[in-house]
Amino acid sequence: MASTSGFAGIVLAGGAGSRLGGRDKPAIRLSGRSLLDRTLEAASEAESLVVVGPRRPTTRPVRWTREQPEGSGPVAALAAGLDVLSPAASWVAVLAADHPWLGRDTLRRLLEACRAAPDSGGAVLVDTGDRPQWLVGVWRVEPLRGAVPARPQNVALGGVLDRLRPLRVPAAPGEATDVDTPEDLRRALREMR
Numbered sequence: 001m002a003s004t005s006g007f008a009g010i011v012l013a014g015g016a017g018s019r020l021g022g023r024d025k026p027a028i029r030l031s032g033r034s035l036l037d038r039t040l041e042a043a044s045e046a047e048s049l050v051v052v053g054p055r056r057p058t059t060r061p062v063r064w065t066r067e068q069p070e071g072s073g074p075v076a077a078l079a080a081g082l083d084v085l086s087p088a089a090s091w092v093a094v095l096a097a098d099h100p101w102l103g104r105d106t107l108r109r110l111l112e113a114c115r116a117a118p119d120s121g122g123a124v125l126v127d128t129g130d131r132p133q134w135l136v137g138v139w140r141v142e143p144l145r146g147a148v149p150a151r152p153q154n155v156a157l158g159g160v161l162d163r164l165r166p167l168r169v170p171a172a173p174g175e176a177t178d179v180d181t182p183e184d185l186r187r188a189l190r191e192m193r
Helices: 035-042 074-084 104-116 141-147 157-162 182-191
Strands: 007-012 048-052 063-065 091-096 122-126 132-140 167-170
Touching (some): 007 035, 007 074, 035 048, 035 091, 035 104, 063 074, 074 091, 074 141, 091 104, 091 141, 104 122, 132 141, 132 157
Parallel strands (some): 048 063, 122 167
Antiparallel strands (some): 122 132
């Protein structure tokens, strides 16, 4: 595996969970572990981890921050995470806290793809329909900072990240699946038994 030197992680964990009736998605437990802890485990090879969202118990040490104003979308959350990111980070995984089948191998593949293509701005996981999962990607920090608009509130994340011309890395089965709806949650609960 490629070295993880200079590799950090930002986990976006502040959404309203509106399609789940307002449930706190990152706190949902599957097989005894919260979705947030599952994501932090997947990013455990990062030298530092930032979580953007309300403080919750975690099994790993993280640095907490919030987007301003709270609830102003994923680009504002990404900007907040970048603001407190370690200056030593040259690569950053940008992840949502609701991908229960995300693993360390996912991030290794994305990081290796980036390092093999020096002209790319990053690498993003794509599902079986070749749709980018914008909240499962690894990015070069400086181009990512440059892509985030000065006013990031309520800006579409895909439009920002697509400008970086990321490599598209095919997802392994289930890897790109998230928990957005009650049906997603029921499926995850069934499959995690």
